[in-house]
Amino acid sequence: MGQAQGQPARSARCIALVGPYLSGKTTLLEAILARTGAIGRQGTMTAKNTVGDASDEARHHGMSVEINVATVDFLGDSYTFLDCPGSIEFQADAANALTACDAAIVVCEPDEKKVPALQLILKQLEDRGIPHFLFINKIDKAEARIRDIVPMLQPASTKPLVLRQVPIWENDIVTGFIDLALEREIDEAGDDIVLPDRHLAQHQRLG
Numbered sequence: 001m002g003q004a005q006g007q008p009a010r011s012a013r014c015i016a017l018v019g020p021y022l023s024g025k026t027t028l029l030e031a032i033l034a035r036t037g038a039i040g041r042q043g044t045m046t047a048k049n050t051v052g053d054a055s056d057e058a059r060h061h062g063m064s065v066e067i068n069v070a071t072v073d074f075l076g077d078s079y080t081f082l083d084c085p086g087s088i089e090f091q092a093d094a095a096n097a098l099t100a101c102d103a104a105i106v107v108c109e110p111d112e113k114k115v116p117a118l119q120l121i122l123k124q125l126e127d128r129g130i131p132h133f134l135f136i137n138k139i140d141k142a143e144a145r146i147r148d149i150v151p152m153l154q155p156a157s158t159k160p161l162v163l164r165q166v167p168i169w170e171n172d173i174v175t176g177f178i179d180l181a182l183e184r185e186i187d188e189a190g191d192d193i194v195l196p197d198r199h200l201a202q203h204q205r206l207g
């Protein structure tokens with residue numbers, strides 16, 4: 001699968017992509033591969049041309065049926081992603097992937113109905129002491145505002161959820177994000193740019 005070209009990486013990390021069924025893990029993996037230059041063109045689940053879920057069975061069912069593995073190089077570090085199937089019958093595979101990973105990205109949806117499934121996954125990560133981050137996906141379909149989404153998802157976690165990055169919207173498209181801890185804006189190309197007052201004001205409104 002995807003392997004970036006270039007200098008040998010300084011260090012290697014293994015990251016599991018986990019989350020409720022159909023939350024967008026394989027789509028996120030595809031976006032990561034495209035943004036890091038491991039692939040030249042980003043495929044979609046709809047077009048059935050993603051790097052992950054390439055088997056006939058996965059394509060036919062429109063879901064992951066095994067772990068997708070891909071390695072990328074980013075800023076001199078190597079990251080191997082284990083994109084785990086979310087469907088309940090493959091949960092043993094996802095549990096095995098957690099044994100090997102340094103951290104997990106939990107891909108979830110801003111949907112109250114998905115909170116029980118998210119809770120099971122977060123409990124597993126907490127019980128096993130695996131560092132994890134939530135990636136709130138499908139925000140294009142979200143009706144709630146970011147400041148309301150975090151409290152909505154909070155019942156899934158015994159630990160307090162803290163907002164780290166908020167998206168920047170331009171004409172209904174996310175063009176970057178504001179990192180609240182670093183107080184920096186990162187644009188679509190991944191460039192770190194000065195935080196304009198208008199975006200700071202947006203963040204203050206979110207708080």
Ligand SMILES: Nc1nc2c(ncn2[C@@H]2O[C@H](COP(=O)(O)OP(=O)(O)OP(=O)(O)O)[C@@H](O)[C@H]2O)c(=O)[nH]1
Pocket residue numbers: 019020021022023024025026027028044045046062063064084085086087107137138139140141
């Ligand atoms: N609107 C919208 N749809 C998305 C987004 N990300 C993924 N999808 C759609 O959600 C569906 C599931 O995406 P996948 O990437 O297969 O989800 P998954 O979590 O890998 O699914 P499993 O591995 O089977 O649990 C597909 O129809 C995607 O096109 C998003 O950000 N917005």
Ligand SMILES: [Mg+2]
Pocket residue numbers: 025026027053063064083084085086
């Ligand atoms: Mg998948």
